[in-house]
Amino acid sequence: MKAKWTKSLFSLLLALALLCSLLLPSAAAQRKPGDLDGNGLINSRDALLVLQYCVHLIKLDAQQIEAADADQNDKINSGDALTILKVAVGLIDEPTRKPATQKPTSAEPKVRKYVAFTFDDGPNTGAYVRLLDLAENKGAHFTFFLVGSYIQDSHKNILQRTVNLGCELGNHSFSHQRMGAGTAFASDPSLGVLDVQRCSDRIAELIGDQHRPVVYRDPLLDSTPAVLDAIHMPIIHGCNLYSGIEDWNPQDVNNMVDKLLYDDKGNLKIQNGDIFLLHAIQQSTVDATEIMMDILAKEGFAFVTVSELFALNGVSPSVRKYNNIS
Numbered sequence: 001m002k003a004k005w006t007k008s009l010f011s012l013l014l015a016l017a018l019l020c021s022l023l024l025p026s027a028a029a030q031r032k033p034g035d036l037d038g039n040g041l042i043n044s045r046d047a048l049l050v051l052q053y054c055v056h057l058i059k060l061d062a063q064q065i066e067a068a069d070a071d072q073n074d075k076i077n078s079g080d081a082l083t084i085l086k087v088a089v090g091l092i093d094e095p096t097r098k099p100a101t102q103k104p105t106s107a108e109p110k111v112r113k114y115v116a117f118t119f120d121d122g123p124n125t126g127a128y129v130r131l132l133d134l135a136e137n138k139g140a141h142f143t144f145f146l147v148g149s150y151i152q153d154s155h156k157n158i159l160q161r162t163v164n165l166g167c168e169l170g171n172h173s174f175s176h177q178r179m180g181a182g183t184a185f186a187s188d189p190s191l192g193v194l195d196v197q198r199c200s201d202r203i204a205e206l207i208g209d210q211h212r213p214v215v216y217r218d219p220l221l222d223s224t225p226a227v228l229d230a231i232h233m234p235i236i237h238g239c240n241l242y243s244g245i246e247d248w249n250p251q252d253v254n255n256m257v258d259k260l261l262y263d264d265k266g267n268l269k270i271q272n273g274d275i276f277l278l279h280a281i282q283q284s285t286v287d288a289t290e291i292m293m294d295i296l297a298k299e300g301f302a303f304v305t306v307s308e309l310f311a312l313n314g315v316s317p318s319v320r321k322y323n324n325i326s
């Protein structure tokens with residue numbers, strides 16, 4: 001008797017569901033263009049889904065496929081990821097679903113040059129939070145390469161705030177140990193893989209799997225090629241490696257800005273796709289970053305995360321070192 005009731009109830013529910021789907025064909029399809037994960041936001045996570053789909057890493061369901069056509073040109077390709085990222089960084093307005101007969105339109109971006117400010121060794125520092133304030137005030141997206149062993153449970157809120165601001169969390173290993181020649185990691189690259197995995201696990205444990213880093217910076221930039229290959233993420237270095245500025249120590253702010261932005265002749269040396277490698281440690285880094293952003297904004301640069309830099313400049317991430325992504 002009970003089984004019969006259950007079966008009848010199931011049939012009724014099925015019939016209702018079918019009826020609803022006939023009467024309300026668009027109810028489930030109202031996900032806005034670009035919002036693949038249906039969380040109401042159009043952000044780099046959505047762009048990543050498009051890119052992963054384009055290279056056949058993942059499958060999308062029907063709703064996601066419809067939302068993936070962010071530029072509404074009836075094709076799903078890296079152009080959609082680009083549109084999503086432009087929306088995410090405020091360069092263009094959110095796309096609207098075009099009526100069936102409307103020709104696709106493409107909005108021109110206000111800027112075409114991008115740089116990524118990246119900061120290492122967080123999140124257990126005062127400077128980290130001041131950099132978040134700066135990102136928020138300027139509407140900029142930074143990338144923070146976190147050290148897993150520095151992340152306390154009490155950092156959950158600031159990690160959540162980091163991603164809510166559109167900033168990216170990168171992996172800077174768990175132990176922050178050198179992995180270069182002569183180290184245990186060099187003899188056994190799988191130890192390096194585990195150390196890096198532990199950092200991503202720590203981030204996922206606090207704020208969720210969807211925030212596992214997709215970019216890596218090796219501790220002290222010292223790793224053997226075999227270790228880096230095994231870790232299998234793009235290795236993000238910076239355009240300022242030989243500037244002579246060691247910003248993990250306090251710096252003269254004006255000198256720092258001068259050395260990082262200008263060549264010997266006083267010309268601006270920053271180009272589209274450049275990555276700044278800095279540290280979330282000293283107040284002088286925060287102050288210099290703010291000044292550099294003001295200067296670069298006047299030159300038409302926008303401030304994006306490393307992953308956004310890949311997508312906006314149409315570069316597919318590969319397992320190699322990057323000082324510039326363009």
Ligand SMILES: [Zn+2]
Pocket residue numbers: 120121172176219220
């Ligand atoms: Zn470091």
